[in-house]
Amino acid sequence: MQMPPLDPAILARRSEIVAALRAIVPGEGVIDDLEGMRPYECDALSAYRQMPLVVVLPETVAQVSTILSYCQDNKVKVVPRGAGTSLSGGSMPVGDAILLGLGKFNRVLEIDYANRCARVQPGVTNLGISKAVEHEGFYYAPDPSSQIACSIGGNVAENSGGVHCLKYGLTTNNLLGIELVLMTGEVVRLGGKHLDSEGYDLLGVMTGSEGLLGVVTEVTVRLLRKPTTARAVLLGFPTEAGAADCVAAVIASGIIPGGMEMMDKEAVKCAEAYVGAGYPLDAEGLLIVELDGPPVEVDYLVERVAEIARGRGATTVRVSNDEQERVLFWAGRKAAFPAVGQITPDYMCLDGSVPRGRLVEVLAEMREMSKKHRLRVVNVFHAGDGNLHPLILFDANDADELHRAEEFGADILRLCVRVGGVLTGEHGVGIEKRDLMGVQFTEIDLDQQMRLKCAFDPDHLLNPGKVFPQLRRCAELGRVVVHHNKMPFPDIPRF
Amino acid sequence: MQTHFTLAQLADPETARSNDILRKCVHCGFCTATCPTFVLLGDERDSPRGRIYLIKSMIEDDRAPTAKEVRHVDRCLSCLSCMTTCPSGVNYMHLVDHGRHHIEETFTRTLPDRFMRGVLAYLMPRPAAFRWAMVLGRLAKPLAPLLPATSSDPGGATFLRRLRAMLEAVPDKVPTPSPVDRPQVFPALGVQRKRVALMPGCGQQVLAPEVNEATVRLLTRLDIEVVNVAGSGCCGSSVLHVGRNDQAIELAKRNITAWLREIDGAGLDAIVINASGCGTTVKDYGHMLADDPVWAEKAKQVASLAKDVTEIVAEVGLSGIVPRPLTVAYHSACSMQHGQKLDALPKKLLREAGFMVKDVPEGHLCCGWAGTYQVLQPDLSRRLRDRKVANIESVRPDVIAAGNFGCIGNIASGTGIPIAHTVELLDWATGGPKPAALI
């Protein structure tokens, strides 16, 4: 992975920068010894690693603001980091950049049940929010599989989704406001407890901006009341196409399930061996469909889904009869990644998104690629919204396999774009998909995005080397070429 | 995750095992969120994933760790919450034992640190010496307030701060030794259904002799013959957690010898342990001695017989229940829920015995006791205790129950709500005396 060349001038000033940070953050909050920085050298995409210039762990918004304005004045780069669970290398350090960790911002600040929202610090975990309100029957809807550990700040930066996003939306649909520190050190608030913004929807832009635009220091999320009941249906199909058809048919019939997940045969086998969820081992495609709401509605919809599935040739139709069984149905899906981890030293998790109607064709083509690259691939994914998670199995201690896995991954993502999909549905571009951005976007598209970046961070100091394949200076991007009166009025109807 | 051990390094069985453990870790970070020290400090170095990295680096490079690396490994409570959370089955317990061992062998601690650890490692496994130390400690206890209550280190790991913590940990009254803690046989009250050895333990018999007494009453009432086997004693966990593997292994061998003699003699259905910290260690004897051809099999045999007292009670079933309508907040000791994966069982028994049992919020977090930890990292320990107490008090219980005497003493020091060992409550509900804490 090619990262931008390190700036020798910054490296030369390292001790001065460390001293400046120590003046801002006392105690153990500045880490500059090699051994101490090592645990920070990567996020959950551990195939890519780089040591930071120095790690700083501020505790207050004022400290974050002072650090950023110092960095702006001294042109020092900054990589924000939440819980370090990114799968795209989003929080991977950069050698001439400060790694700004938000782990100490872990307090729930306010819970407002009447207005159904919670105000929390960015380091609070996704699950931590739901835990804080569960005794009142509420929860925070987006539920990435990493919810036990990932931070809400990281969720905002990646616009994370999960199994239940099909019905309840992604992070961006469940946010009410944030507090944000700009690279200048200015602290601004976007949104609050009210809906919609008074000007440009910068809250919307910040969500999914992968730490390139500002550092989030507070988040206000929408809370939802837990549905009265939820039941899961396990549907096994003799072909993957049957399963994929069923997904389309359920949605076309007007049902939006709480979640609709698919696993291929290999994934079913691994999950079954790992947790014993009772999955049918003969199925080529397995669907888990969850329906939630009042009991009468759930019963009614369960029956309709089962009927649709039978019509599409399902060989297994099992409905959970109690909460324990529902949890068991999900246990296999939830443990699918580690389960696959049992049959391979390493795996690479991809995240393309495709139109639902193209699922079958994409899966078939992926198998062909698997032969070509001589690596196995296992599929576990959010079928309801067409978000694939192919897992490529390889051994990181074998350089050639790592290389082939990367090639294979890139081929899969190109395929996703070719069928009208996108490179990433929820894990973000980071460094992992950075060099493929050109597959989905033209240079003009990317320039426009980078200009927006310039509006927030004119010196490209925040999270450098991520998302954009090549960075152009803002001055260059900002130039407007005007050919005064050189172009005749075009031949367009005019009144 | 990727590792870089040489073949020569991998020839060492301990290193080879650690390599396997490291290769299983996918660096997902799930474990960080449920680690008590990460929850308090928010620094990756104070998290399991960070410590795995620190340990990997020191054993991979085969070098002495830096003082800072040691500081972060030292802050680990060995609560094993990370192992419960890890979806990939990474055995952090064995890795951190290797890390501590490596630190002990390659790193020179400061003199006061060595002194403190030496004293603890000497006293903890020796009940008689430990008792005398408590008696002496009582005389010195009034001096505690003269020592600093905070320190420059967030863990409180400075000499004077630790000294204060040590004095504060001394109970105001040291109970007289209990007659049950001498080698002997307690016959079943009715027709004998099982025969078990009771692990006598070390610290517990000095500080809380009533636990063994209640255990003997409860088990014999349930028609189990209980033997206190001569020669058995401390399980070795307290010294293991400060990196003294050799001393721990000696203690393990002593226990194994004693119990095997009994197994080969009158026979044993189980070795019953009522301090869950010890239970975790005895159940792991097989691993501890795996590389010793003479002891490996014997250790495995003993480990397979080790049971928490609640497991054996569940096997025979409770009977003769006199329900006590109290609300119990059950504190699941780390060694119980994470070490032995026994979380639901003790609660089930308490419910069967007629108590209203409530779960404690953030139940997965350690109470901060963790053996010698409360002395070595007093500030972190105190913060965890206060957090635990606040969580317990939020469910408004009449009484708190736990299956580990260390947690009991630690939690009791922070709240006015009575606290008793699970067996004391079960004993009471089946005809035994009311636990002292409730009187």
Next chain:
Amino acid sequence: MTTSTIKPRSPEELRQAVEWALNDGTTLDVRGQGSKIAFGKPMACDQVLDLSGLSGVVDYAPEELVVTLRAGTPISEVEALLAQRNQMLAFEPPDLGPLLGQEAGQGTLVGAVMGNLAGPRRLSAGAARDHLLGFSGVNGRGESFKSGGKVMKNVTGYDLSKLLAGSWGTLAVLDQVSVKVLPAPDQTRTLLLLGLDDAAAVRAMCAALGSPHDISGAAHLPGKTALRIEGVAPSVEARLKALRELLIDLDAGMEELGTLESRAFWREVRDVAPLKVASGSVVWKISCPPTEGPAIVARIKALRPSAEAFYDWSGGLIWLALPPSADADHTIVRGAIGAKGGHATLIRASEAVRAAVPVFQPQPAALAALAVRVKESFDPKRLFNPGRMG
């Protein structure tokens, strides 16, 4: 001031038009259907850019829940198409024509998206911003670009769709959009609570929304508080019953509206019909934390007793009509919002008033400066709707 109208017939013609405007230094008044409704800062543009020539549905796959259309497609056409397949635009774009002194039933979908409009279902389904999946268009440099896509989940690059939604055409001119659609509910029913005052009504609405009964509309009109429940028949029945039980302690009279009545009722709420507006009165739209709504209205009424108001979004959206005044009472209205957060937008007022008063809520300096930089990153020469949001 506007001199003439230019009406491109293809995306390329649109691009050429903008490029020409850039070179010529001509500002553009971007219009969907050209329904020239008085909103925003009055603008003095050299040229009208009329997008009604770029009309029609490009692609509609009901099972994908996505419709892709040209930017000038009338909203009525889209809604009719979706209705055939029992689907809908879940954000319920309002038709504010009548409120703004125009005919009903006009306007383009992109026009509604550009205003980030949303009706009562904003509460449960989100606003236009939550439904715009992707677009293509022309920026102020005369360059065609795209963002987003046609799939539900997408985090590839910045989410420019959110930014464009609600930008009132000041950042780029769109030629095509992909919008998420949802199945239309089988049934729509309404529980009416009678006789509650504002504070009690908002408490009741918040309690209902805090229940598991999946409320998709909560509005309080004078004397009448309405809660909407939608879905399949058995579910609607059960939830209505549960909701009545939940609210029994209020001692309010209760009535129910059936599906047809409900649809008509909520359409009126959507289009702000319940607001009593005399000719000449100014209309404000206030967004606030739901529980703050009644206090804000009370503060305004203390100073302007003849103010008329009703609440949508469980109290979080206030539609307010005030008697005519030179400054639209903007200091009173914005002063009433207080520290708990929120914002007020002047929706209807004479051109002179709109020229004199900030139509959009003024922002703190750092944020306002950022907004200017964002505008310049798309439209450096300020060709599009100059001053509309300023």
